[in-house]
Amino acid sequence: MSKKGEISLSVIRRLPRYYRFIGELIKEGTVRISSGDLSKKMSLTASQIRQDLNCFGGFGQQGYGYNLIELRQEIGKILGVDKGYKTILIGAGNLGKAIATHMNFSEYGCSLAAIFDSDKQKVGKTAAGITIRDIDDIDEFAEEHKPIIAILCIPKASAQEIADHLVGLGIKAFWNFSHYDLRLDYSDIIVENVHLGDSIMLLSYGITNS
Amino acid sequence: MSKKGEISLSVIRRLPRYYRFIGELIKEGTVRISSGDLSKKMSLTASQIRQDLNCFGGFGQQGYGYNLIELRQEIGKILGVDKGYKTILIGAGNLGKAIATHMNFSEYGCSLAAIFDSDKQKVGKTAAGITIRDIDDIDEFAEEHKPIIAILCIPKASAQEIADHLVGLGIKAFWNFSHYDLRLDYSDIIVENVHLGDSIMLLSYGITNS
Structure with missing residues (x-):
């Protein structure tokens, strides 16, 4: 109970x-x-x-x-690990591909449904067995498949704009690796900003002050 | 002051x-x-x-x-961001290569000096411009270069053993992505366990309970 x-x-x-x-x-x-x-x-x-x-x-x-x-x-x-929330990943660079490959999404309540990139050289290639799609096709995809989690592995400069657009497409939660704290003016949107740099700096702190 | x-x-x-x-x-x-x-x-x-x-x-x-x-x-x-602590990365899989490429180590007080893997197929290839070395050569490398931070991008099964060995080689701090919380019986060793799964599960929680 x-x-x-x-x-x-x-x-x-x-x-x-x-x-x-x-x-x-x-x-x-x-x-x-x-x-x-x-x-x-x-x-x-x-x-x-x-x-x-x-x-x-x-x-x-x-x-x-x-x-x-x-x-x-x-x-x-309580965590919803059996939910398989439909998830999309934006940005198929080194980090995006590693996240796609490394994470067992189904263990965490997610299901990776698609990967998008704006680089036409990447479109059509695969990562984690999933074909990389053109970011220009995201509206159509979202309308048909209704994803609700987006993983942002994109440069800081474009993060805010893409996030705003994705909210418009029905995305409810962001896993954000973009070196930028999303500022979303929507109270019902969930954001987890992942700052790997914050974590490694604690090692430097520890060594410096030991 | x-x-x-x-x-x-x-x-x-x-x-x-x-x-x-x-x-x-x-x-x-x-x-x-x-x-x-x-x-x-x-x-x-x-x-x-x-x-x-x-x-x-x-x-x-x-x-x-x-x-x-x-x-x-x-x-x-205080954080020691200007220290350039000599850092090695163990495990040149998808995640290891992405970390090597994605992080600007010098901003965080670190300097990536070498990458190691046990897979002979990977040895000699490069990641982030650094040649991947054979894990069997790590003792020799450590003796000569005295690295003090190790990034573990290796499977859970081998994490504890490698970490213990690295402590013996003079490693003072671990950035651990191995899906395993290192249990080090050395009070002077610093560990940051990075559990990406913990972070994405909070999105599933948020959606499930919204």
Whole structure:
């Protein structure tokens, strides 16, 4: 029994990590785990874990730990991992092709339906087994297939313009690798900006200040 | 005047983002900005920003806002963006090659010195203008060049073993894309695990629960 309405943003942002860790534990053959043992693996406190997992219903029993399969199913349902949301990728450069190839979209609730690029040299070639389409054909594609997630692997300069256009075509969520924080004036659009540079800079910080 | 010793982990994790936003404002020609205006751009509260930036010294003046060039220099110094830490990349698959090509390492305090792969078919080819070396030659390379950051773009199964070996060769920091949270029993080693799947799942969550 989930109590979705009460889940805070910070708990939500931890959900994929719980889902991933619990998945690994199940693969290793673990059936139940206490909040204390889970806390050691996840670098969270046991009380934080108990508080977080209470949001998803009653899977922990005092002295018995959590039933991992039930817990993973519930978190997966909340995350929507079985939804297969129709996804398009814009920009078939090095990063775009790597994302298309590297990610197991179906594990994350998505299904990669098409790849677009404005470079006519790329159109007709394939990435991850999908034929790269001309960006000029995107309106027609969207009308027929109704994608709702767009992955932006395009230069910063064109990101805002393309994002605005895609919202007009019905895109509801953006996974944005464009080195640019999308500013969308639509309250119902979801954006995850991925800044790989922010992450590697923390290594430089760590070494510099160690 | 920085007060590094007092900076908390959560402020540190926001540093790259401040550095990036301030850089963009400078590019746009902005010289000074108030915490209120910066807060609108960064989706933080003005008081949070004032509190964070106070950690780096006295760049804000009541009524005058922040001197952006000085502030960026100071944050850059704390982050170590001018250090050019010698970096190696392990795994020249799709993702590895995309990371090598896509990232401007010098902006982030790093310098990509070599790429390694265990696949003899890849050895001798190039990625981002760098010749891919045989992983068997890594000990020799490390002894001569003393790299200190390693980027892991390898399958989960081999990540832990390679990471342990690299620590033995003097690697101090890992940027880990291997779908596996490194568990290093060395307190002085820095790890940033990048889980792209966690990020895209938040889109599925958002759509499912909207």
